[in-house]
Every structure is written in C-alpha cells, then in structure tokens.
Amino acid sequence: MQTIALLVKKPWFLGSLVVIFVSVILWNIPIEKRKYGLSQSGLVTDYTGLLPERIERVVKAENRSDLQRIVKRANVNGQQIAIAGLQHSQGGHTYYKNGVVLDMRTFNRILEIDEQQKTVRVEAGATWEDVQEAIQPVGLALKVTQSQSIFTIGGSLSVNAHGRDIRFGSMAETVKAMTIITPEGDIKTVTREDPDEWMKYIFGGYGLFGVIVDVTVEVTENHLYTIQTEKLKIGSYASYFDQLLNDQHMAMHYARVSVAPNSFLDEMYVINYKQTEKRDYTTALKKEQSVRLTKLALDIGRHGGALENLFWGTQKRYIASIDGKEITRNNAMRSESTFMEYTKPGRVEVLQEFFIPVHRFEAYMNELKNIIPANDKNDDFKIHNITIRYAAADRFTTLNYAKEDMFGLVVLMQHGLKEEQITEATSVIQNWTHLTLDHGGTYYLPYYRYQTKEQFRRSYPQWEKFAEEKLRRDPNNVFQNMFYDYYVK
C-alpha cells in the first residue's frame, strides 16, 4: 500500500500509466464505424452509401406464410418489393424508391445437415458464416463461396457469386433444391430439373424473380490444405494457371497483382491451396486476425506513390511468410473484411470486378497499363488493390458473367464525391469496361453502376431474355430495385 502511495507521487509512474492505458484503448477502438443500410433514418443506402433513396418501409416476415402474404398483398395493392440480405451489394440492388424493403435477415436458421448426402438445407437470410459454424464440427465445408463468409445465402445466389475454389464450378451449380416465393405469391420447391426453369432466373437474378426462402446446397469435406505462394510475372500467369488447373491436388487459388508504381501490373503473387487429403474436424473457425495492422498497412498504401510501394513490399513479405503453412478449407473461405473499412467524408471506396477470358489475360493486362496510371498519388481516382480469381464457365444462369473460363479482376478503388470527381471515376471505369469488352470479357453486376446501359447489353447479351422473362413471371412488377430500374427496365 505504501509503495503504491509512493509511486503515485512520481510523475514518471503516472505518465507510464497514461501511456499504457491509452495504448489499450487505441487497440480497442472499433474499426467498423460505417453506418449503412436499413437503419438509416428516412433514407436507405447500401454499403457504399452512394445511392440514398427514400422507401416506404422495411418489413420483416416472421415465417413463410407471412412472407407469402406480403407478396400477395403487394400484387393486389400495386406495391413494389425489394429484397435485402446484408446489403453488401453496391448499386441499390436492395431497395427501390417508395418501395417496401423485405429484410430477409430473420430467415437465418440451418434446417438440416445431411452428412451422408453432404448437403445442408439453410434459410436464405443466414450467412455463410452461420453455415460454416454448423458444418465445421462434422468435418464438412462449403463448395463455393466468396472470399469472405459475411454474405447471406440469398444475396450470394442472387448474384451467383464466386470465390477461391477452382474445382466446383459456379455457386449456382452447388444448389440441389430450393424453396421460393414466386412473384405471384406461390410457395414452390424447385430443383435443377424443374421444367419452369426458376433457378435459371433466380440465380444471378438480383432479387427480381421471387424470394429465395431456403436452399439445399452441396457441401464437401473440410480438408486440410497446404498454402503455396509464388511470385510471378504477369506474362507467365495464364500458362501457370493452366498447369495449376491440371494438377488435381490444387483445390483453391487466388492471386494478387501489384498496383505499386515500381512494379505496376508487372509483378504478382499467387496463393494456392494444395490438398493434404487429411480431413479436419477440430480446427476452430478463425476469427478476424491482425485487423488493425492490416488496416494500417492498407491506409499507408491508400496514399499512393512511394507509400504504395511500401504497402506492396509488406504484402509480398506477408504472402511469402505463409508459404508452407496449413489451413482448413473452411478457414480459407473466410478472409478478413473489417480492415477494408474506409469512412473518409467526401470520399468513397468501391469494388469493381472485370472478367477476362483466361487466354486473353496477358494482352489485356498490357493494354490496361494505358488506361490506369502506374502512380496515382496525385490523382483523385486511386486504385488500391487488384486480386484475381478464377470463374469457371457458367452456361446455366441468364445474366452469366463467365461465358467461358474467366479470370475475375477484383479492384478496390477510391474516388471523391464531388460531381467532377464522380464523372472522372465514371470515365475511367467506362474505359476500363470498354477494354474488357473488346477482349471478350464482362463486368460484375453487384457493384455500383458506373457502366453505360450499352456496356451492360454488350456484357450480357441475354439481357433481353432476362427482361422478357421478368415481365412474364412478374407481370405486376412486384419485385423491383434500383439496379433493374437503371439497366433493364
């Protein structure tokens, strides 16, 4: 006690106390500060907040008959419904002016796990994380997901998402059956063999063809993989990937391309997940790790120029350091996302994804150098990150982004919100899309619509069929959203 009384008289002791306390607080300040979505008073936004809109109200259904009643009533009252999962889409896909937003997050139960058949029946408002938590203890893992597990099943299937898996094709292909509520309010259970072809339109249908209530998805063994990383030159990637695809031991893969001035679109790192044939039942699902450090590194890179070189150097060191480590399939499918948080007033950070046929990759990347500058330090429009995934050809959905085997370039970019800054960003992205289309590629639709209607039509030549079916199946235009309004209507 006496020692404490003595210590309290020493300024150095009190100073150290302050420093320690402040460090603890700094470490615990939450990173996620963004407020978006349905809770915003009066106006609704999605993740980027780019398209605020007034809606009539948000409804949450208690059960299926409640859902059915909402849809039937909308048919009678001439109301419009937009469906929302976790609203990570970035172009007003989950709401509509003066419309009703159907918040699907209450439908989040895991209904059945069939270990023999390796299937899971799950409600559409559940997230992949919910599914992982349910199947990990029985040694099962998902077949196809995004790189993160933060999205709802309904939201993911409605954009027909893709990720790091290179063996199981598109996400749509992993669904065996599902329960939907059609635009007229009927509850239907549909399979791939369904003569009415509901799946063809609901997958990648952006919530315009009905409500996905639950789905039965195929799962696979939760194997242990060895991580293999390698540095490559952009020019050798396509042939490298070809070999990788032929090696049946490789289960998952993605790559990072340098956007740092010193090695701009020249250097890249590949990250492969190789089978060990060991099945895992015990490894816990990983939580978000080193978020602060990763955010700090990204924040440094966000300044561009020499700091972007530094950021790329750090990424390279990190990627090299994980070479040879082991990871479960489930954990490889749940990357961190919180570190991407960016809430600077007057600026926005968005994603875009361009798909390019595997065989056109090298030529495309060379030409891309003419569209985006190597050093964007002094530009308003900045690119922070490009990752590459493989998207296998999908001949099932109508708005299919992968007409043949494609590489998807996921681009994290940032720009200001003044009119001229948005115009400049739009112009760069439209040029980029133009180049992509010229190489036989497409662009991904869950993100903000910088592209023109013309570019949409070129990317998705089946759009007319999509529009036609929409009118046939939803004659009262019950399901609406801002995405549909802009591109298809």
Next chain:
Amino acid sequence: MNHKSTRYLPLVVTVGQVVIFPYYIIWLKEVSLTFTLFAWFFATFSFAAAWGYQIAQSRTNKDHSYIMFIYAGMGIVYILIGAIKNSSDILPYAVILLQVILGLLQGYFRAWHAEQDTYHLHAVHHYLIVGCAMIGFSFVKIISPVVFITIFGILMCMCAVWELFRKEKKKTIIPGK
C-alpha cells in the same frame, strides 16, 4: 491592475471549465462510438490529470510556472475540438490524444491554482458563479455544443495573452526578478 488579474484569471478559468463541462460531455458522448469508449476516454482524462498534477507539484522552483502555456494549450485544444469534423475516420484517435492533453493541462492547473493564496476564496466564488451561469445558460438554446466549446477555447487563449502581458509588465516593473 496586476494584482487584479492575478486574482481573477484563475477564477475565470475554473468557472469556465466547469460551465463548459456539460457541453464538452455532450460532444464527447457524440463522438464516442460506444458507452465503453466514452467511459474509457474519461478515465484517460483522469489519469492524465493525476499525472499533470504531480508534474506541477514536483516542480523544484515553485515561483516559476508555465501557467500561460497551460491556458494557451487548453484554449488550442478546445478550438481544435470545435474545428474537428465529426465524421472523420480518425476521430476516436484524435479524441484520445486531446483527452490526454486536456487532462495533463487540467491537472497541472489545479495543482498550480491550489498553491495560490486566492485558491480558497476562489473555491467559494466559483461555486456561486457556476450556479448563476448555468441558470443563465439554461435559457440559451444550444445549437451545437461545439459553438460554446470554441468560444471557451478563444477565451482561454485570451487569458494566455493576458497572462503574457502581465508577466512582461511585471518584468519591467521589477527588473531582474
């Protein structure tokens, strides 16, 4: 004149700090993302004040003080609070730094004030003045606490300038001291 300002400046500062406190709390609550963080920000202030108090107490030359800089420091911090954008990404990090500085300055000021002859007289006066001031402020519609905080910051800076003049004058009247 000199005598008066030595007497009244610390009183102005003490009263001002208590009066501004409710507005400061409203601001702090607004910028803290959670209640936990709000409480931690407060704890930081307290620890830093204890530190500042001890720094002032352990000065060897009690005649010498940095009180002018303390006033200026407080003034600048309050003006900064008025200028900072609420939606800024780095806000919580800036707030913690401001809390440390403010705590340090406040602790130092308290210790220095307690050494002054007028301290006990001020204690009674300040309670009375604060009471009256708060009744007065209850009739003023608050648009934003930040406006009052900024005004108080400017007032503190004026106190610092005043103190500077007082010191300079003292030096010329009693050279060498």
